[in-house]
Every structure is written in C-alpha cells, then in structure tokens.
Amino acid sequence: MAEAQKTNGLEVIETREWLDSLDYVLAKGGPERAGRLIQQLSLHARLSAGVNLPFTATTPYQNTISVRQQPPFPGSQDMERRIKSLVRWNALAMVVRSNKKTEGIGGHISTFASAATLYEVAFNHFFRAQTEAGDRDVVYFQGHAAPGIYARAYLEGRLGIEKLHNFRRELKPEGGLSSYPHPWLMPDFWEFPTVSMGLGPIQAIYHARFIRYLENRGLKTSTGGKVWAFMGDGEMDEPEALGSITLASREKLDNLIFVVNCNLQRLDGPVRGNGKIIQELEAIFRGAGWNVIKVVWGGDWDTLIQNDRDGLLVKRLGEISDGQYQKYFVESGAYFRHNLFGSDPRLLKMVEHLSDEQLARLRLGGHDPIKVHAAYRSAVDH
Numbered sequence: 001m002a003e004a005q006k007t008n009g010l011e012v013i014e015t016r017e018w019l020d021s022l023d024y025v026l027a028k029g030g031p032e033r034a035g036r037l038i039q040q041l042s043l044h045a046r047l048s049a050g051v052n053l054p055f056t057a058t059t060p061y062q063n064t065i066s067v068r069q070q071p072p073f074p075g076s077q078d079m080e081r082r083i084k085s086l087v088r089w090n091a092l093a094m095v096v097r098s099n100k101k102t103e104g105i106g107g108h109i110s111t112f113a114s115a116a117t118l119y120e121v122a123f124n125h126f127f128r129a130q131t132e133a134g135d136r137d138v139v140y141f142q143g144h145a146a147p148g149i150y151a152r153a154y155l156e157g158r159l160g161i162e163k164l165h166n167f168r169r170e171l172k173p174e175g176g177l178s179s180y181p182h183p184w185l186m187p188d189f190w191e192f193p194t195v196s197m198g199l200g201p202i203q204a205i206y207h208a209r210f211i212r213y214l215e216n217r218g219l220k221t222s223t224g225g226k227v228w229a230f231m232g233d234g235e236m237d238e239p240e241a242l243g244s245i246t247l248a249s250r251e252k253l254d255n256l257i258f259v260v261n262c263n264l265q266r267l268d269g270p271v272r273g274n275g276k277i278i279q280e281l282e283a284i285f286r287g288a289g290w291n292v293i294k295v296v297w298g299g300d301w302d303t304l305i306q307n308d309r310d311g312l313l314v315k316r317l318g319e320i321s322d323g324q325y326q327k328y329f330v331e332s333g334a335y336f337r338h339n340l341f342g343s344d345p346r347l348l349k350m351v352e353h354l355s356d357e358q359l360a361r362l363r364l365g366g367h368d369p370i371k372v373h374a375a376y377r378s379a380v381d382h
Contacts, residue, residue, distance in 0.1 A: 019309075031069075057283035060311075061276070061318035063365060064293045067302050070374040075124055077369060083155070084120045088113060090151035090164070098167040105168050107179070111232065112148030114263040114366070118230065119148060121372045122259075126380060128225065135223035138211075140204045142230040142261070143180040143195030150177050153189070198238025201258065204229035205244045208256035226380065230259045233277045234266030242284060249289030257379050258285075261366065264322045273323035291382050293375045298363030304350055312346055333360035 025034045045051035095107035112119075122139075130136035141149055147167070153159040159177075166176025170185050178185035180195040194200035208227040214220035235241055248256055262278050264271050271277045278294060285292050296317075297305065308314055320328075320340065328336050333356030341347040351359060365371045 057287050058279045059282065059294070060314050061279065061296060062294070062305060062314050063296055063371060065295075065371075065374045065378055067299075067306065069378075070370060071377050073370050073373055080120060080124055080369060083124075084116050086155060087120070087148060087151045088116050090154060091147040094151060094164045094167050095147050097165075098169075101165075102169070107147055107168060108144035109147060110263075110265070111142065111144035111261075112146075114265075115142065115145055115230070115261040116148060117367050117369055117372055118259055118261055119145065119152075121369050121376060122228065123152065125373060126376050127228070135225060137225050138191075138204075138207060138227045140192055140194050140200040140207075140227070140229040141181050142200065142232060142235070143197075144232070145230065146177075146180050149181075159189075196238075197235045198240030200229050201231055201235075201242075202240040202244050204256060204258070205248045205253070208253045209247065209251050212251065212253060212255060225255065227256050228259065229257070230261065232266065233260055233262040233264065233281065234271045236260060236277075236281060237271075245285065245288045245290065254382060257376075258290075263366075264326055270323055270326060272321075273326075274321050276318075276322055279318075291379070293378055295365035295368075295371050295375045297365050297371075298368035299370055300362045307350065312344060313350060316340065316343060316347060329364075333357055336360060 022034060022037075025037055029037075042053060045053075091112050092109050095105075095109050098105045098107065126137075127139060128135065128137045150159060150164065150167070154161070154164055160175075162174050163177050166172040166174065168179045169176040170178045178190070180193070181190040182193045182195075183190045184193075192200070192203060194203075204227050211220065211225075211227065215222040231241065260281060262271075262281070264277060272280065278296065282292050282294060304313060324339075328340060336359050337348070337351060337356060341351050
C-alpha cells in the first residue's frame with residue numbers, strides 16, 4: 001500500500017512538471033508551437049514505444065476559442081441588447097396575437113428565442129448586403145426562426161404592421177407573412193426555401209460550390225462573399241442535412257459557414273436525451289474535414305474554466321448528458337450546485353463564492369454575443 005501511494009505521488013509530481021513545461025511553451029511560443037510539440041511527442045511515443053493514444057474525433061466539452069483569443073467586441077452591447085429584446089418581443093407578440101385572432105395559426109417562437117443572439121450578432125456585424133459591384137453574402141435562414149426575421153424587418157421599416165397582423169396568412173387582401181421562408185409566397189422578401197427540414201443545408205453547400213465553380217473559371221468575380229446556413233441540432237438528423245458535407249470539404253468551400261443552434265430540443269422532445277449532440281456533430285463534421293468551432297459556455301464560465309488547472313470541471317461537464325443539462329437549466333441554482341458540482345468536493349470549492357442565484361444565471365455560449373462574435377470572426381477569417 002505504501003509503495004502504491006508513493007508511486008501515485010510521483011505520478012502527480014511528474015504530471016505537474018509536464019503541465020508546467022507545456023505552460024512555459026504556451027507562454028513563450030504560443031498555441032501553434034504547443035500544438036506542434038504535442039504532435040511530435042505523440043509521434044515519438046508511437047514510433048519508439050508503440051504507444052497508441054485512444055482515438056477521438058472530439059475536443060473537450062468547452063469553447064474552441066479561449067478567452068485570450070477573443071477579439072474585441074466592436075459594437076455597443078447595451079444598444080444591441082435593446083434591439084434584440086425588441087425583436088424577440090415583436091416575434092412573440094406577432095405569433096401569440098395571430099393565434100388569438102384565428103385558432104390554429106401556430107408558429108414557432110422557441111426556435112428564434114434560442115437563436116436570437118446568433119442572428120443578431122450576424123446581422124449587426126457580419127452579413128453583407130449587395131453592393132453595386134455585386135459583393136454580398138447569401139443567407140439560408142432556419143425555417144422555424146421566420147418570426148424573428150419578420151420582427152427584425154418590421155423594426156427596420158421593411159415590413160408594415162399589417163403584414164405582422166396577418167402572420168401565416170399571406171393570401172389576405174392586405175398582405176401577410178408566409179409560415180416559412182419561401183420565394184414563391186413572398187418573392188420580395190425571401191430568396192430561398194428552407195423548409196422542409198434539411199433543405200437549407202444541402203442547398204447552401206451546392207450554392208457555395210457553384211459560386212466557387214464560376215469564380216474559378218472567370219465567369220464571376222470573386223468578392224469574398226460567404227454562404228451562411230442556419231439550422232437546428234434536430235434538423236441535422238434529416239438525411240439532406242449531412243448528406244453532402246464531404247463534398248464541401250473535398251471542394252475546399254471556405255466560402256461556406258454552417259451555424260448549428262444546439263438548443264438540445266426539437267418538436268417531438270429532446271434531440272439526444274441520453275447523449276451529447278454537440279459532441280456527436282463535432283465528430284461528424286471534423287471527420288468530414290470541416291473546421292469546427294464550438295460555443296458552449298458564456299463569459300460567466302470563463303474564470304471557472306481558467307482556474308480549472310487539473311481539468312476536473314471540464315471532465316465533469318463532458319460527463320453530463322443533454323437530458324441532465326435540460327433539467328439543470330430549468331431548476332434552481334441550489335439544484336444545479338448539488339447535482340453538477342456536488343459530485344466532487346473540489347468542484348464545490350470552485351463555486352463556493354457564487355450564490356445560488358448567480359449559479360442559476362450562468363449563461364450558455366449561444367446567448368453570449370462576445371462568444372458568438374469571436375466564433376463568427378474565426379469562421380469568416382478561416
């Protein structure tokens with residue numbers, strides 16, 4: 001027993017020395033140098049001693065972009081938060097009001113509620129409208145998020161109030177709004193149909209492919225425009241959604257950006273109650289040769305993760321299933337503390353300075369504009 005304890009103690013010291021050495025390389029040479037060193041160590045271990053590392057197509061359950069890599073946020077967060085609040089309120093009011101006027105109108109308000117930050121950051125900082133030179137971005141909007149896009153267009157003065165009164169009744173004499181994006185029903189507003197599910201992703205891939213085809217043959221001037229496709233995590237189960245992703249990587253379509261809103265929920269229940277859809281999709285896309293950027297945790301988590309020297313917190317976050325997370329996010333901060341952090345006294349120590357109310361308000365990455373902006377910036381520049 002004493003010998004085992006001694007060996008374990010030596011392992012702890014040895015591990016700390018290696019981690020300190022890696023920290024030194026990071027500080028002096030940066031992430032790229034550290035990455036090359038880790039690759040060289042892995043290759044050396046395999047060649048000299050036959051050490052085979054466990055295969056994984058996923059990265060730890062944390063943000064791909066660290067705090068140190070985040071670019072400055074260029075806008076006024078207060079102003080953008082006000083705009084987003086107005087858009088979300090108008091989207092909600094439009095759908096609820098229509099259903100009160102006419103029974104059975106329906107409409108999806110939860111999709112946009114979970115994706116509002118993803119859209120607002122893109123609208124405010126990344127989407128480029130058409131210029132005289134033809135320079136523009138192409139956007140495939142997720143069909144169920146249509147109420148939010150209508151609500152923003154109303155604030156911009158591009159849609160009149162009577163249109164909002166006739167949500168999902170586009171054939172009314174005074175005009176209205178179609179249920180989903182469709183250029184036949186609203187030719188002056190929508191460019192592409194994105195429902196049925198999975199139609200947007202596969203259209204976006206081929207659109208980006210033929211833009212590049214025309215540019216490579218001198219039939220179209222390259223303007224640097226991007227093709228954006230917004231979709232949900234449940235939508236990725238549709239055969240069309242993933243059916244051509246290897247074409248995109250094979251053709252090196254760096255003019256294509258997928259934004260997958262992983263709210264862990266779809267119309268018929270949880271997307272992966274007993275799994276982790278973010279990790280599953282990361283493995284699929286990384287395996288197909290895509291550059292994957294994960295935005296999981298908001299800025300409220302930064303200090304906790306930075307102080308997680310031994311990786312205990314990130315390991316714990318990776319163990320929890322999506323079904324458990326859905327329970328955590330609707331329960332109290334006390335429940336969150338006991339069930340997520342209570343598995344280890346060292347984890348409880350990490351959050352002892354936070355009240356139950358503060359724990360309950362910890363934001364997720366998709367609702368943090370700074371995190372979303374950093375991810376978009378990295379994707380655009382890749």
